Amino acid sequence: MTEKPLSGMDPEEFRKLGKEVVDWIADYLKNAEKYPVFSQVKPGDIKKQLPIAPPTSPERTENILADFNRIILPGITHWNHPGFLAYFANSASAPGILAEMLATALNVNGMLWRTSPSATELEEVVTDWYRQMLGLPVEFQGVIIDTASVSTLVALTAAREAVHKQVREQGLSGRTDLPRLRLYCTEHTHSSIEKAAIVLGIGQEGVRKILSDAEYRMKPELLSAAIEEDRKNGWLPFATVATVGTTSSTSIDPVPAIADICQKEKIWLHVDGAYGGAAAIIPEMRYVLNGCDRADSFVTNPHKWLFAPMDCSVLFTRHVGILKQAFSLVPEYLRTTDGTVNNYMDWGVQLGRRFRSLKLWFIIRSFGVEGLTSLLREHCRLAREFASWVDADKNFERIAPVPFSVVCFRYHPNEISDETKLEKFNAQIIERINATGELFLSHTKLNGRYTIRIAIGNIATTEKHIKRLWELLKAEADKLE
């Protein structure tokens, strides 16, 4: 038996199999639509085909690839399918996939500048390109993190550091000498904000949800009143999270008014633009980020609506000093004498960091800002078109405005007013459409109303797909009647 080289595979065998895998990926991207978008397996179906114990002796890669096709693929819900309209639809673009292959091969850990100068410097450059594309001010510096949830955790840690410096050393538990911290958002704010409060020791009680208006946007006058009341009651207001593109309805909080309040009250403003932020690259939609230039931090996810393969979230802040004050902790073995270089490990929780800037670089260069802009613009146009069909049909009702590429609506003929029945019918419609394997939809609830929610964000979704959706919706609704 020939001994395997240290990479675990003979280079020529790798070349051969690598080409096969690339061919597989190319066919997959070409034919993604031929797979059922929503995996049709039942719980446990995949697991029962896999051995309980690991193999003791080496297996041939051809066999592993065969099992990938036979066992794993049927359990895949195809986020790359143009009929994927659930959650926030996204897609791994081909340039992003190529960059991920290279990043994986290089296997860079960009914790320190010296552990790969290109990783650090490309991240600085690419996040600044993205800042310019979004029209954010030059004081904003960016860092790439895995997800918006962690970006927000990092931002809120900095916000806490800004008011309670001693917490870093002394912690929060058992403290009676410090006022309790309060942060503000709405019921439509993403759950990651509450999770950050849990992790930071602020607790869910430290999160105060401000009421929203009829279009699911924070009421700023209630924010002011809540801050005043909390101060009187001994709380220390320290942060507000405003959202540009909330998860359920994609509403846009009134950031300029919220920024005024945060400035007056000297509290940190974090803006969550995980999905909606990307729309600001469209010149005529730049207004979606009005007021965000005054934020202390801002997060947006290229893995949601900029065709980056999972995962890629960009956190911008004007307070890198505070961020580092909160996180920098350099043990001897990571100490360097490289001078003024940037060590991204000082900007957050993780030490080890993937080379995520490479995919953003490939994507922005391959599509160009114009190419990305026209894709996003088309998604928004398709959403408006679909919304117009909903509006014109007396059996359907739109539940929210359409500022981006998401439409919230439901089947609601005049003669049915019972909410339980409406929920049952709409859930049935979603279930039946998902069972076709052609399209994948998800739902939410808005003001207690069960809502079908479609998100157009896949790179390959076209008018054909939303026309087909409309056809299926009407057909399924007719069957209910």
Ligand SMILES: Cc1ncc(COP(=O)(O)O)c(C=O)c1O
């Ligand atoms: C508005 C908003 N913020 C944050 C998140 C969390 O994103 P991530 O999965 O990157 O943590 C989401 C997810 O959909 C979201 O819609």
